[in-house]
Amino acid sequence: MKILLVGASGTIGKHVSEALKGHEILSIGRSSGDHRADIESRESLRALFRKLAPFDAVANASGHVAFAPLPELDAEKWKHSLGNKLMGQIQLAQEAIPYLSERGSITLVSGVLSDEFIPSGVAATTVNRALEGFVEASAIEMQRGIRINIISPTLLKDSEKAYEGFFPGFVAVEGWKVGQAYKKAILGAMTGQILRVL
């Protein structure tokens, strides 16, 4: 299977690559990887997909949102959050569709803050929930058997240090299990699903 993996060099991306060993994985990154694209730019995504078509799967393991107390979530922080993790992934999905092979798949990423809330996490929850809605609603409009799913991992063990203090009492998950969830979405037959990895 020919799989395009965006954010392959990140914490999650590495586990996805590992889980999908044996397949043809093309890594896509803004500043590293086999091919370059910026999820914030529709044009760069379109050019990328045109060049690499046809392919069987696109999976994303990238996307940023702002973390700040509600009164400090200003216009700029919202713009960054909606522009990167939300619209970046929506654009990725929309631009990939015409170039995916029949029964190909799209796999996006949300996160545990969809379902559980922390101080300074308002933008993360807002964006994650939006993405899950996008996936569930767009699944019913797909043609040619194209599937779309989303992985919602809790805090990864690899990231516990970086996020220390933000997630009190959250039990971190081993990264390889997140990789397996991507594998389930890509090699399986489900569509419109939120795969929570807790």
Place this chain on the structure above:
Amino acid sequence: MKILLVGASGTIGKHVSEALKGHEILSIGRSSGDHRADIESRESLRALFRKLAPFDAVANASGHVAFAPLPELDAEKWKHSLGNKLMGQIQLAQEAIPYLSERGSITLVSGVLSDEFIPSGVAATTVNRALEGFVEASAIEMQRGIRINIISPTLLKDSEKAYEGFFPGFVAVEGWKVGQAYKKAILGAMTGQILRVL
């Protein structure tokens, strides 16, 4: 109770006004009402709230999203949907907070397409789910007992004609029940809740 009602002249707004009779309701609209403001403009909202402060509740019954098949949901339609119904309401909430009285409340609106999906409804589902996430997550960060909730009505009887064909099999609800849900959110004590009106 002094209540600011945005979108008072709309289908839902009229039912909210009716349900809250006996209270001091200040109607806010872009082109009609006691006071003018555009939810897409943080500045106009801030000026409005400064002028009318203090108040006990802000309720919104306005907001547009684009309806289009997924391949036609282009950058402009996303920008409109995220800018109006999503960021318009987020800005409304954020800008109102400093001017709300203690234990005051914010009431936003999502809709049934959060939970049930129709063709051409991807932007509506995405935006509604984002708003519900925003409300649930921001409720835990509120100070001074300020509350925030969101009303998710299904199709209203008053709107059945306008949306004919879009919602096959959806059983429309009588508008007065939506008015009651706003009343429950504003006069009650709940926070971080999604009030579905089906």
